[in-house]
Amino acid sequence: MRFEILERDGLARVGELEIDGVKHSTPALAFIDSERYPAPKGVLKIEPPSKKGKGDLLIEPSGFSTSHHDGIEADLRPAFRGSPYAAGKYDEYLSCLTETSSMMLDSKKFVDSVSELKSGDRLIKPMYCSVMGLPHRLALLAYCGYDVFDSMPLIMAAEYGNYLTSTGILDYARIKDLPCACPACASEKRGKKELLQHNYTEALNELRLLRHTISEGRMRELVEARIRSDPWLVQNLRLMDLDHYDLQELHTPVKGAPFQAGSKESLSRPDIIRWRKRLEGRYKKPDGAGVLLLIPCSARKPYSKSQSHKRFLQAIWQSGRADTVHEVIVTSPLGLVPRELELFYPAKDYDIPVTGHWDRDEKRMVEEMVSWLVESQRYSLVVSHLGDEREPVNSVLKDFVDTSQGSPGSRESLLRLEETLRDHVPAAKSGGRHSRELADMRSLCRFQFGEAGEGLCDDARIAGRWPNLKILKGETQLGMLTGDRGMVSLTIDGAKVIASSGAYSVEIEDFIPKGNLFAVGIERAGKDIRIGDDVAVAHGKDVRAVGVAQMTPFEMELSKRGEAVRIRHALH
Ligand SMILES: [Zn+2]
Structure with missing residues (x-):
């Protein structure tokens, strides 16, 4: 069996599972x-091993099913609540969740198990989930990193008369007009x-949608929509955020989708x-x-680029104090x-519903940050x-001085600003526009690379027109901010500056990368690296x-295959 992760979106991934030369795209069913339930x-x-054919996933029914394969069928009837598969037997090639029935009752246990299954070398194995994969749950389960789901819950649902949809479960007997055009419903x-x-x-349709959504980097939005019909799912997502932020953050790209x-x-x-x-x-x-100037956001x-901010900028400019205003x-x-x-992502990549009312959580968050x-x-x-x-x-x-009186866009407010x-701020003494441009870039580099980023701006100057700005030291370019990426893309000279402090660096064996860098050549990867970061090789x-970077640093060190760093410049 061979498993390769092709695309990632947080813990979710699109992969290729190859068994006996037969390839399957994951997440997969x-x-x-069996005779009663033919695939x-x-x-x-x-x-099971006794019946295994070419390309089949080999799993032995556990002791609490019977040893004979058809014993599974006994476990598929209504009222069965466990997994028919043996625990811990497949660790070599599959990462398996056990005790699924108790996790259906205990979200804390479920999210803790996700964290456990995503640690160590299990991170790069296909993760297998039995019993839980109903269509409306698949998004959350894939978001937590599951790659393969068994068909058992679909069979059990049919036994119960449950008509499954991606947004919840309906009673088959009560639907007058089936909301589906599949051959069976038609x-x-x-x-x-x-x-x-x-x-x-x-379930197969939902998995197709998931593979597309992962590839688009928009799993989180889909999950937030899919969890509504089932409190267990809402609990799981909230507990993932509360208890396992670090795990999720490690896998979250620094530049994601809007x-x-x-x-x-x-x-x-x-x-x-x-x-x-x-x-x-x-x-x-x-x-x-x-001088701190607090202003509202714009849609x-x-x-x-918004009309409201253009007016703020004009007022600031006309005051003659632009270089000292933050x-x-x-x-x-x-x-x-x-x-x-x-x-910088996600500052220009989010949209929110605007009602003019801030709820208590939002108010507290903003109070703390200010x-x-x-x-x-x-x-x-x-x-x-x-x-x-x-x-x-x-x-x-x-x-503080309040210049808006609640209506920041009015003529009076803008004039007051x-x-x-002009009245409260002395004119800047020296430096002016150029030194402020460099100071802004230094702040951004620090945000992107930590303290190591400041080195990029020591004795440097900025050239170009916002948002495309170059960082130059003498005539040597170290990096460039680009409007679409929203962060600094380094040259080899810039990478040397970052690597000199040991930050954002990938250590390779003794070779010069030609084309992209694959995980197999990597010895160590800095733990500060996130997918989407610029890294020195x-x-x-x-x-x-x-x-x-195309992988997390742990994956770079563990994997034997796959593109780890998409190379921009390499030595010749
Ligand atoms: Zn149908």
């Missing part, structure tokens, strides 16, 4: 095949056989929490930006976005120019290439 043609089948017949065929089709933050759970997405934690852990305001992103955008669910980070900002960054003046978010923010500010800045002190 593995069908039980469809051409699918992945589960068989036939005039209604029986267990047709119901089972429908349940199979529904998303809708439309549910309560969106507030605790790992990429959102990482944004807030990274601000608190890494962030330093740009040098010389002594259009990046914010500075604009920070107040927004949910990110909390705060310093202007110089507005291109308090952190003013206490840690030490401004000489704080100006609040806010709308709906004015009340919670102003309530935690001590010394301009005058306040080095042998000892010798930086040989730079590129974008």
Whole structure:
């Protein structure tokens, strides 16, 4: 058996499972095949060793089924609640969840087991889930990293008269007009056989959707939608966020797909929490930006392209104090976005429903972040120019000027903002635009690479037109901020600077990468690396290439196959 992970989205992945030369795309269904419940043609089948055919997944029924294969059937009848498969016997090639029935009653146990199955070398094995994979649960289960599901719950549902859909379970007997056009539903017949065929089709369709969604990097949104009909699923997602943020964050790309933050759970997405934690852990305001100006977000992103922000920028510019003003955008669910980070994912990639009302969780989050900002960054003046978010923010500010009076876009407010800045802020002494541009870039590099990022801006200058800005030292280019990526892409010279502090580095055997770097050549990978990060590829002190990480650092070290770093530049 061979398993290769082809695409990743958090813990979810699209893979290829090859058994005896027969290939299957995962997430996949593995069908039980018995006389009473024959598997469809051409699918992945589960068989015991005695019956195994070419390409079948080999699993032996456990002791609490009978030793004979047909013993499985006894476990498929109504009222059976466990897994018919032996525990721990397949660890060599499959990562198996056991005691599934107790996990259906205990979400804490379920999420803890996910964390366990994703540790050590089990991370790169296919993860097998029996009994739980109903169509409406598949999204959450795949989000937690499961790759293969058995058909048992589909069979059991048919025995119970349960008509399965991707959003929940319906009573087959009560549906007048079947909401499906699969061959079984389209036939005039209604029986267990047709119901089972429908349940199979529904699960297979959902798995197709999951593979597409993983490939698009939008699993989190789908999961937030799919969990609504089943409290067990909601519990699982919330507990994954509360108890296993670190595991999820490790697998969350630094540059993901745009998303809708439309549910309560969106507030605790790992990429959102990482944004807030990274601000608190890494962030330093740009040098010389002594005046904090708090402004509202805009629906259009990046914010500075919106009409409202163009007016704010004009007022700031006309005050003649632009170089000393630090604009920070107040927004949910990110909390705060310093202007110089507005291109960095997910600051320009989220959408929220706007009602003008902030709920209690959002208010508390913003209060905490504003308090952190003013206490840690030490401004000489704080100006609040806010709308709906004015009340919670102003309530935690001590010394400040309110220039918006609640309507930040009005002519009077904009004029008040301009005058306040001119009257309260002394004109900048030296440096001006160029040194502020460099200070903004330094802040961004620090946010992206940690302290090592600051080295990129020592004695450097900035060239180009926002959002495409180059970092130059003398005539040597170290990196470039680009508008679409929203972060700095390094040259080999830039990678040397980062690697000199040991940050964001992948250690390879003694060769020069040609094309992309595969996991097999990697000896060690820095634990600060996330998928989507720029990394230095080095042998000892010798930086040989730079590129974008495609795997987590643990996977880079464990895997024997797969693209680990997409190389941008390599030594010749
Ligand atoms: Zn159907």
